[in-house]
Amino acid sequence: MKRSMKTAVFCAALMFLMLVEPVPDAKAAVVLGTNSGFVTVAPTVDPEGTIGTIDTYAYGFKVTAPTGAIRVTEIGWWCDTATQAANFDVGLYSHDAVNDRPDQLIGSSLNNAKGTTAGWKVISGLNISITAGTIYWIGVQLDNTATTTRTDYATDAGEKQDWLSSQTSLPSTWGVSSGTAGQLLAFYAVWEAADASQVIIISGDE
Numbered sequence: 001m002k003r004s005m006k007t008a009v010f011c012a013a014l015m016f017l018m019l020v021e022p023v024p025d026a027k028a029a030v031v032l033g034t035n036s037g038f039v040t041v042a043p044t045v046d047p048e049g050t051i052g053t054i055d056t057y058a059y060g061f062k063v064t065a066p067t068g069a070i071r072v073t074e075i076g077w078w079c080d081t082a083t084q085a086a087n088f089d090v091g092l093y094s095h096d097a098v099n100d101r102p103d104q105l106i107g108s109s110l111n112n113a114k115g116t117t118a119g120w121k122v123i124s125g126l127n128i129s130i131t132a133g134t135i136y137w138i139g140v141q142l143d144n145t146a147t148t149t150r151t152d153y154a155t156d157a158g159e160k161q162d163w164l165s166s167q168t169s170l171p172s173t174w175g176v177s178s179g180t181a182g183q184l185l186a187f188y189a190v191w192e193a194a195d196a197s198q199v200i201i202i203s204g205d206e
Contacts, residue, residue, distance in 0.1 A: 030154035030184045035078070037063040037138070039188045042074060043120065047186045049152035051080050055145045058167040060093055060102035060137035060174065061185040062160040065130045068193040072107065072130055076122040077140045078186035079114065080150040086143040087111045088121060089170040092128050092189065095135035101162050102137035102174035110169060114142065114149075130191065137162075138187045141170045152186040159184045 030036050035043035054077075075090040091108030107128030114121055130136060142149060153161070161184075162177035 030152055030186050032159070032184055035186055035188060036154075036184045037061070037188060038066050038069065038191050040191065042076060042122065042190055043188060046080075047078055047152045049154045049184075049186060051150040052153055053148055054079075054140070054151040055083070055086065055142045055149040056166055058089075058139065058141035058164040058170055059151075059185060059187070060139050060162045060177075061187045062095075062100075062135065062137055062162075063189070065132050065134050065136060066191060067132050069130055069132045069191040070194050071126075071192050072128040072189045073126050073192055074122060074124040074190035075109070075126065075138060075140075076120050076188050078152045079118050079121050080152055081147070082116055082118045083114075083145040083147045083149045085116055086114050086145045086149070088114050088143065089139070089141040090123050091139040091170050092130070093137040093139050093174060095137065096174070097135075100160070101177050101180070102139065104174075105139065105170055105172045106136075108139070108170055124190075136189075137174075138185075138189050139170050140185075140187050141167050143168060154184045155182065156184045157182040161185050 030047045030049035035047045072092055089110045091105050093102035094104045094106050096103035109123040112123055159182055162180045165178040
């Protein structure tokens with residue numbers, strides 16, 4: 001009887017600790033290679049990062065093409081707020097190594113309808129050639145909305161994003177940035193490798 005009572009008291013104490021013990025935060029985050037930068041699979045859930053204004057701005061997020069990458073087929077960005085309809089641009093810039101900022105727009109999709117809901121805004125069917133190991137900048141621009149539209153980011157001193165203020169489109173040449181910060185943006189580009197069936201293997205003499 002005493003043993004049963006001790007067991008009951010122990011179980012009750014354990015249950016109490018389980019109830020008051022903090023549950024680990026299960027929220028997503030802005031993670032390079034998952035919902036930020038070059039990815040192999042497009043993200044589908046809210047990155048739940050820090051939010052920042054995106055309408056009327058053009059942003060460029062610095063990334064390096066992965067080993068084996070030959071093209072970008074999709075670019076997307078996270079819209080954290082349900083706001084008025086507006087158009088957005090996405091694209092990929094070459095790298096200005098002298099000034100460490102975006103340079104020339106090498107591929108893009110312009111004047112796309114954002115809609116009025118929050119969520120990932122995605123442009124697929126792209127075919128932008130890239131070179132593995134080369135630095136690029138994922139570009140996103142959103143026209144003005146009466147209510148501020150926001151995107152997600154995470155502070156990371158090892159990363160870099162630049163922006164241009166008061167923009168109505170992604171410029172063909174980036175020019176001088178309005179500002180820069182060490183941040184991961186919730187912008188992604190889906191990349192593909194060469195199709196193995198199209199690789200020609202050259203052998204020695206038969």
